Amino acid sequence: MKDGDENEQVRELQARLRQLDLFDRAPTGFYGSITGKSVAAFQERRGLPVTSTVDAATWELLLSLTKEPTADELKPSTTNKLDTPDPRCMTGRVLCISKESRTLAWMIDGKVVSSFDVRFGSENTPTREGEFKVEWKAREWTSTIYHTPMPYSMFFSRGQAVHYSADFAARGYAGASHGCVNVRDRAKLAALFDQVKPGDKVVVHW
Template sequence: MKRSSVIRRVVLAATAVVLAAGCTPWGDDTGKGTVSPAPTTAAPAPTSGGTGDDKPSSPATPSASATASTGTPSASATTEAPTGRILMKDGDENAQVRELQARLRQIGYFDRAPTGFYGTMTAGAVKGFQKKRELPQTGSVDETTWQRLLGMTRKPTAAELRPATTNKLDTPDPRCMTGRVMCISKESRTLAWMIDGKVVSSFDVRFGSENTPTREGEFKVEWKARDWTSTIYHTPMPYAMFFSRGQAVHYSADFAARGYNGASHGCVNVRDKAKLAVLFDQVKVGDKVVVHW
């Protein structure tokens, strides 16, 4: 085989991998349902897609009364000391984090739907719980913190782990405070449609999986399509607003049916079709899109 043929096959293979990371291939900028031919050279790679009333535990150091009477620390003074082994921390994303959030929500420390992602909001809730119990306020969950929480709460139900209620909005990213912008938070899993710093409407959203991540950063709406079908996955994408090559904000029937049990192929899925239809008519090509943690 000639060297030129080998190089061409490698380039085309790399192009296919990159394009498959989004919901559709590179579309044209008319939004009329046609698709531009795939590039013959490799496309650029994606950029990164309480109210409990229990008594506080005894301090880890000996109490004055304990040492005065026996000369050695009392048993209760040491049993509640943190072990040092961290079970959950900032950046983790798994089922145990979702359970943590649901349990914290039961006793008033976490005021949004569990997401399974351990970010600044979860760390703040954990610190609040630790402060009330006079535990070290690390914001991470060690064995002592976890056992105290387990003792105060019950095993979350399926509805508590994945409630149908709307997620609470995150604090807007500074880039969202001027102009017309779809401000999208991966941590709270929300989209806020904002104009000059004011929230006009908001939505629950979900994102791509680890293999097909939703890109983060500041973008613009490149083109729109009221009725669109993915040319890669052959699934409907109503009210699609494309902002980063093949990635778009769009309605997802799968998200509406399964919630956070699933994931997109890189797009920002919305599950409220009626509300998204209104947003689609308000958003203009060129409006800003900010995707952040």
């Protein structure tokens, strides 16, 4: 495998490199410069010739050091890799939100049930950090300040909420929220909305 290749074997390569913390994003199936650098790092670490391409020796060694990727590893539910959970997230029912990895993990008794890419507020309207509780929920809501739709809102801190954002879905990280935690996967958030109850813990951390 080499630069420019695009196939399912490349996706498997990326998933296996990710198991070794050498590939920090969701597998794409495309062999570009980031994949090349990850392969080079693997080769250097293991004493192989550093070529940034995958020959038989590199592939066989990688296979021996990793397990066969699961379907979720090959096509993960989040683009961003989940952060190590904050210790406050390890007990009970928790929306565990990491600013560093830009992810939300819905956790029950320390286990991740589902996960999402999220977006936060700008410097002028930052998302507050700390430990909170889901105060109330609204399946359909429009911001009383900014007059924008906030479907599947789960409010946790004085008007700040986890909610679906059409802008995030369309523009990604080119934009920012007004302090809320934006989610771009509407269908998955709808399922989460039905599971989360008022009083469930919310942890926003770096």
